[in-house]
Amino acid sequence: MDKEITIYDIASETGVSPTTVSRALNNHPAVKDKTKKKIFDAVDKLGYRSNIFASNLRSKFTNNIGVIVPRLNSSFQSAVLAGMEKIANEAGFNLIISQSFESEEKEKANAKSMYNSRVDGLLVSLASNTKEIAHFKPFIKKGTPVIFFDRIAEDSNMTGVIIDNSRAAYNSTQHLIEQGCKNIVHALGNPNINIYADRLKGYKYALMDNGLAFKNNNIIFSDLNEASGEEIAHKILSIKPLPDGLFVSNDICAASCVNHLKKAGIRIPEDIAIVGFNNDTVSRLIEPNLTTTNYPGFEMGEVAMKNLINRLKDRSDDVLQNTNTITLKADLIIRDSSLKTKKLTGHKRNLKDDKK
Amino acid sequence: MDKEITIYDIASETGVSPTTVSRALNNHPAVKDKTKKKIFDAVDKLGYRSNIFASNLRSKFTNNIGVIVPRLNSSFQSAVLAGMEKIANEAGFNLIISQSFESEEKEKANAKSMYNSRVDGLLVSLASNTKEIAHFKPFIKKGTPVIFFDRIAEDSNMTGVIIDNSRAAYNSTQHLIEQGCKNIVHALGNPNINIYADRLKGYKYALMDNGLAFKNNNIIFSDLNEASGEEIAHKILSIKPLPDGLFVSNDICAASCVNHLKKAGIRIPEDIAIVGFNNDTVSRLIEPNLTTTNYPGFEMGEVAMKNLINRLKDRSDDVLQNTNTITLKADLIIRDSSLKTKKLTGHKRNLKDDKK
DNA sequence: TTAAAAATTGAAATCGATTTCATATTTGGT
DNA sequence: ACCAAATATGAAATCGATTTCAATTTTTAA
Numbered sequence: 001m002d003k004e005i006t007i008y009d010i011a012s013e014t015g016v017s018p019t020t021v022s023r024a025l026n027n028h029p030a031v032k033d034k035t036k037k038k039i040f041d042a043v044d045k046l047g048y049r050s051n052i053f054a055s056n057l058r059s060k061f062t063n064n065i066g067v068i069v070p071r072l073n074s075s076f077q078s079a080v081l082a083g084m085e086k087i088a089n090e091a092g093f094n095l096i097i098s099q100s101f102e103s104e105e106k107e108k109a110n111a112k113s114m115y116n117s118r119v120d121g122l123l124v125s126l127a128s129n130t131k132e133i134a135h136f137k138p139f140i141k142k143g144t145p146v147i148f149f150d151r152i153a154e155d156s157n158m159t160g161v162i163i164d165n166s167r168a169a170y171n172s173t174q175h176l177i178e179q180g181c182k183n184i185v186h187a188l189g190n191p192n193i194n195i196y197a198d199r200l201k202g203y204k205y206a207l208m209d210n211g212l213a214f215k216n217n218n219i220i221f222s223d224l225n226e227a228s229g230e231e232i233a234h235k236i237l238s239i240k241p242l243p244d245g246l247f248v249s250n251d252i253c254a255a256s257c258v259n260h261l262k263k264a265g266i267r268i269p270e271d272i273a274i275v276g277f278n279n280d281t282v283s284r285l286i287e288p289n290l291t292t293t294n295y296p297g298f299e300m301g302e303v304a305m306k307n308l309i310n311r312l313k314d315r316s317d318d319v320l321q322n323t324n325t326i327t328l329k330a331d332l333i334i335r336d337s338s339l340k341t342k343k344l345t346g347h348k349r350n351l352k353d354d355k356k
Numbered sequence: 357m358d359k360e361i362t363i364y365d366i367a368s369e370t371g372v373s374p375t376t377v378s379r380a381l382n383n384h385p386a387v388k389d390k391t392k393k394k395i396f397d398a399v400d401k402l403g404y405r406s407n408i409f410a411s412n413l414r415s416k417f418t419n420n421i422g423v424i425v426p427r428l429n430s431s432f433q434s435a436v437l438a439g440m441e442k443i444a445n446e447a448g449f450n451l452i453i454s455q456s457f458e459s460e461e462k463e464k465a466n467a468k469s470m471y472n473s474r475v476d477g478l479l480v481s482l483a484s485n486t487k488e489i490a491h492f493k494p495f496i497k498k499g500t501p502v503i504f505f506d507r508i509a510e511d512s513n514m515t516g517v518i519i520d521n522s523r524a525a526y527n528s529t530q531h532l533i534e535q536g537c538k539n540i541v542h543a544l545g546n547p548n549i550n551i552y553a554d555r556l557k558g559y560k561y562a563l564m565d566n567g568l569a570f571k572n573n574n575i576i577f578s579d580l581n582e583a584s585g586e587e588i589a590h591k592i593l594s595i596k597p598l599p600d601g602l603f604v605s606n607d608i609c610a611a612s613c614v615n616h617l618k619k620a621g622i623r624i625p626e627d628i629a630i631v632g633f634n635n636d637t638v639s640r641l642i643e644p645n646l647t648t649t650n651y652p653g654f655e656m657g658e659v660a661m662k663n664l665i666n667r668l669k670d671r672s673d674d675v676l677q678n679t680n681t682i683t684l685k686a687d688l689i690i691r692d693s694s695l696k697t698k699k700l701t702g703h704k705r706n707l708k709d710d711k712k
Numbered sequence: 713t714t715a716a717a718a719a720t721t722g723a724a725a726t727c728g729a730t731t732t733c734a735t736a737t738t739t740g741g742t
Numbered sequence: 743a744c745c746a747a748a749t750a751t752g753a754a755a756t757c758g759a760t761t762t763c764a765a766t767t768t769t770t771a772a
Contacts, residue, residue: 006728017752022729030750049472053412054728057757062409064452072441073654078434085428085455089466094452094473096420099441110445116405117450226637255641262643281582282638285611298429362758373722378760386720410758413727719768726761731754738749 005048013042025050056118065308066114066122067097068107070151075280076297077125080149083301084123091309093120100127108135115139121308126151128190133158145311149304152325154194161304163330165195168293169202171332172247172275175291177210179273179340181245184212187220187232187257188249199249199277224249229256236272237264245273245338251280251292258286258337273338288336296328303328361404369398381406412474421664422470422478423453424463426507431636432653433481436505439657440479447665449476456483464491471495477664482507484546489514501667505660508681510550517660519686521551524649525558527688528603528631531647533566535629535696537601540568543576543588543613544605555605555633580605585612592628593620601629601694607636607648614642614693629694644692652684659684 007021014021016035024031024039031039042048056062065088069077081097088095096119100107107127114122115138122139124146133153139146140158152160169186176184186203188196200219207214220235222228232253236243248254254276258268268274268288276283276292283290303326363377370377372391380387380395387395398404412418421444425433437453444451452473456463463483470478471494478495480502489509495502501515508516525542532540542559544552556575563570576591578584588609592599604610610632614624624630624644632639632648639646659682 004728008728018729019731019752019754020750022731023751026730032750035750051413051728052472052474053409053418054757055730056409057407057413057728057759058730060757072438073431073435075429075431075434078431078437079429081434081453082428082455085453089454089469094469095454096450097437097441097453098445098451099438113445113450116408118408226640252637252641259641259643281608282641284582285608285615285638286641287615287643360758364758374759375722375724375761376720378758379721382760388720391720407758410727411760413729413758414760416727714772715770716772717768717770719766721764721766723764724762727759729757731756733755734751734753736749736751738747740745740747742744 066119079297080301083298084305087305102128104130111135122146161326165198166202169199170206173206176245183243184245185218185243224253229253233260251276251278251283255282255286291335291338422475435653436657439654440661443661458484460486467491478502517682521554522558525555526562529562532601539599540601541574541599580609585609589616607632607634607639611638611642647691647694
């Protein structure tokens with residue numbers, strides 16, 4: 001096990017002081033180019049690597065950014081993380097990632113751990129049962145920026161990066177109505193989470209604006225996973241008369257539901273037009289292809305991380321400091337699962353459809 | 357911004373020395389219970405939090421474990437990461453995650469960054485174009501354990517966690533042969549990566565053992581993504597006579613391929629029996645359901661992390677130190693896409709099929 | 713009761729980089 | 743060529759916990 005090379009070694013090798021070495025390494029302007037070169041040569045020669053702990057201890061910055069997500073193994077969340085990692089890595093930050101498994105307790109524990117790890121900033125997508133966000137107060141108090149994404153704390157005035165869930169749901173519902181649907185079921189997740197609450201609103205508004213009545217019976221709460229697709233299908237089949245439209249707030253669940261409805265002899269979209277959410281891979285692979293809302297996860301990750309890093313870089317930038325909510329575009333992608341009136345032509349389809 | 361509470365504050369509050377405080381906090385046996393209690397009371401009262409940088413600087417341990425993956429947004433990789441995070445979190449370790457984007461250069465940069473971050477251990481799934489693994493030597497030299505998973509460096513004698521890719525491919529091919537296929541195409545990814553190279557071997561062995569000739573024309577190299585499914589379908593259609601079996605080394609790609617073949621009027625499995633790989637969600641949602649190999653990502657993450665942490669805990673445990681390769685079970689799940697002979701009964705199907 | 717052994721506690725050095733404040737060296741203008 | 747301003751460099755304190763080695767207190771055994 002080699003002995004650690006320190007700036008003192010570099011200093012004695014080059015005949016300057018540790019102070020100057022430190023400055024040179026941090027690219028401080030007050031070091032002559034000639035001295036710098038000498039120092040960097042010695043750095044290469046001796047194979048010096050900065051000890052970030054000594055550095056952090058003194059400077060208080062860790063170059064670590066914490067991320068807390070409900071689950072790592074979700075295609076949406078992993079896209080977000082991929083976007084975040086890309087930006088963070090380019091800016092020289094490390095990503096420390098932990099998952100809450102949808103539990104407020106675990107989220108609190110993770111926050112505490114992140115706090116102890118002295119992360120420079122924190123990005124959070126809330127657990128479904130998180131009711132209050134006091135566990136992030138210590139960060140704020142200490143001046144560590146916290147940014148929420150996707151699942152945000154609405155009542156707080158902390159920054160959040162989201163899509164306009166209400167509008168997206170409105171557009172989905174409106175589209176179904178335009179296809180002639182008059183009896184539209186909406187399947188959503190835990191309405192404690194802003195994204196589902198907002199989508200429910202959008203669904204209601206669209207019904208209202210089109211003079212359609214909202215019926216409690218047409219709302220199905222579920223976990224929105226593969227298994228719940230079957231449950232939803234069963235519930236749909238038990239509704240008389242059979243609904244003619246279905247808006248499921250998740251593609252995988254919608255796809256599973258499509259399959260089970262098909263198995264029961266229901267034709268899609270002729271009997272029921274179906275719209276999903278997320279533009280998950282599966283939406284482009286099942287038969288019929290699923291109309292859905294494109295949820296730009298990778299981009300959301302990039303935006304949230306860029307915003308965070310900007311704050312860290314320029315703590316005085318009031319414009320960014322005051323940004324409260326960043327809303328990303330999330331467009332409806334129309335495919336066959338909802339097209340009762342006319343089939344898309346190959347041409348039109350390509351226009352709307354073909355982006356990964 | 358509050359002033360940081362240190363062990364010196366605790367010391368003066370309780371009237372003992374910082375040394376004793378440090379020992380109490382680390383649960384050192386040589387501190388009287390009464391003293392401990394006094395100290396912990398003061399800790400609670402003052403809201404003390406350990407400064408891990410001061411601690412790391414002296415003790416050399418960071419409680420951080422680095423993970424380098426080719427891409428974060430892959431359903432397999434995110435399942436692995438979820439498993440890793442779970443175990444690491446339970447053991448009090450943080451996860452620092454970065455992605456190589458399949459580039460050896462980026463992988464090297466990430467390794468360097470992990471090295472500078474002084475991670476206690478490193479978990480790596482190699483980039484597709486990584487030809488040599490010298491960039492992990494510094495870790496070994498320093499005594500930091502490095503464990504590979506899924507995509508390992510075969511020639512090195514470093515520990516790896518994998519599935520038996522050759523056997524899995526053998527079983528897939530054998531299954532197709534048993535269904536009566538005599539002309540089986542295999543679509544795989546970059547054969548520089550062990551998993552595809554091994555599967556290719558398994559495919560060849562199965563042909564051989566059944567007296568079928570191996571034909572170079574029946575091998576298709578591709579990126580195995582959604583788009584390449586279409587390319588593969590086109591290539592298949594151009595082969596005369598039409599192959600009667602297809603083994604694609606990835607479910608999403610296989611699913612996309614299924615769709616394009618169906619569009620071309622090919623019946624599955626009657627004309628071509630198809631087998632995928634991974635047991636991705638989509639394999640259970642497309643029509644017909646895809647026969648595939650269950651790839652236990654979450655479990656692989658757990659196993660790799662457990663192994664790493666065991667090494668960290670007991671550096672003298674020779675049994676674990678010498679473990680070279682850990683192989684996980686990966687069973688074939690038979691579904692309709694490959695069943696030419698007889699349809700599965702509902703009963704049999706549930707037996708084999710119903711695990712997430 | 714007393715010496716030896718065991719159990720507790722503490723003073724001070726240490727980990728390696730950063731930062732403050734002071735000093736030395738250049739540069740530029742006249 | 744000379745002095746003020748601008749540039750470069752360095753000495754020493756500092757960040758907060760750990761650790762070594764020594765000292766003190768308590769317990770045990772005879």
